[in-house]
Amino acid sequence: MTDSVGESVDARHWISCMEQVASQRDKQSFMELFDYFSPRVNAYLLGMGVDSGLAEDLSQEALLALWNKAHLYQPRKAAVSTWLFRVARNLWIDRLRKQRATVYELDDEYLEAGVGAEDPEEDTGALDADRIQEALDALPRNQAQVVFKAYFEGKSHSEIAADTGMPLGSVKSSLRLALQALREKYGENV
C-alpha cells in the first residue's frame, strides 16, 4: 500500500501508533500493533524451533516490551517491524541461546543510548517497505529460500547447505545478493 509520494502507508501508520503509545499510553494504538505484529512474532519464534507454549509467552513479552519501550523507539533508525524483529530475536537468544546473550544485550544498550544516532548511514527507518519487498520478490526462488532459512528457521550457513544441497559458497553468495538488493533499493530512496 503506497500513497502519492510512494511511501508505505503501513510503515508510517505503525510509527504513529508507536508515537501514540509513547506519548499517551494509548491502548487502542497498542492493540492495533498487537493484532498485526503478535501473529508474526509468534510465526517467527515457531520457525526458530520454539515450542508453541513458549512461543506464545515470548510473543506476549515482545509486544509488552513495545508498550514499555515505545518512548525509546526512533523512527528514523528502524521500521517498527525491524525494531520488533530485534526484540523477538533477543528474547529467543536470552531464553534458548543463553551464551550469546551478553553480546546482544549490549547491542540494545547501544541502540537505546543512541550510538550511531548522528550517523544517517545507520538509518534504516526511511526504507520504503514496498520497495524492499519488490527487491526480495525479485530474488530467484532458491535465493529467497536461503534467506528465509537463515532468518526464520535459525539455520547456520552450513546447515542450509546441507538442507538444500547447495554448495556453502552459493549459500553465502545468495545471502550477499539479498542484502545487496535491499541496499540498492535503499540507495534509490536517499
Next chain:
Amino acid sequence: MNIQHHLQPETLMAYAAGTLPAAMALVVGCHAERCSQCRKELRSAEALGGQMLETVAAKPLPEAARNNVMALLDQQPLPERAPASAVASTQGDDSFLPKRLKSLLGIDNYNQLKWRKLAPGIEKFNLPLDEGKSFMLRIGAGLAMPVHTHKGAELTLLLQGGYHDKLGSFHMGDVADLDSSVEHQPVAFDDEPCICLAGMDAGLRFKGLIPTLMKPLTGL
C-alpha cells in the same frame, strides 16, 4: 581509526539472524563497536529481518493471550529513560578494549588476564564461552604463529598491535573473516606485541608434522 579489513556481509547477516555461535558473535559485536561501516551493514541486515517479519505467514495467538496482555498493560512500570551505560570501551592509540570484553571478563586492561604460555613469546587466554571456541592470543613482536587452516569459519579481531600474513596487514580494529579454505601464518609486527581475539565454530588444523605434534600442547 581507519579500518581496512571488515566482516563479510553474510557473517553480519548470521549475527543479525542470531545464529552465530557465541564465540563468533562476540568477535562481530566487538568489531562493530569500532566500525561504523559494519554497523551500517548490520542495521541493513536487521532491516531485512524486519521486512521478513512483515511477510511471514501469520500464526495468531489464542484470544486468551490477547486478553492477558491487555490486562497487564496497567500493571507495567512507568517508562524509564534509557539507562546511561556503566561500561565504556577503551579506545586508545595503541590498544582497543571493547565494552563487551570488559563486561564479560571484568577487566580494565589486558595485563589483568591470566595468560597461559603456549610457546616462547606466545600466550593464550581462553574465554569462558563453550559455544564454538573463543580465545585471545598475545604474540611477541616479530613472532610467527604456526601455519594453520581451520575446520570451520574463523574470525580474528586485532585489539593491540597487528600482524601480516598472505592476506595483508591487519591493524588494531581490523578483523579477518576466514573460511576453512584459507591457510595462513600470521606474523606479528616487529615493533610491539600483538593481541587478538579469535572466535571459531570448530578447532584449528595445523599443517605438517611438527604443528600436529604441537597441537596437544597448544590446545588450539
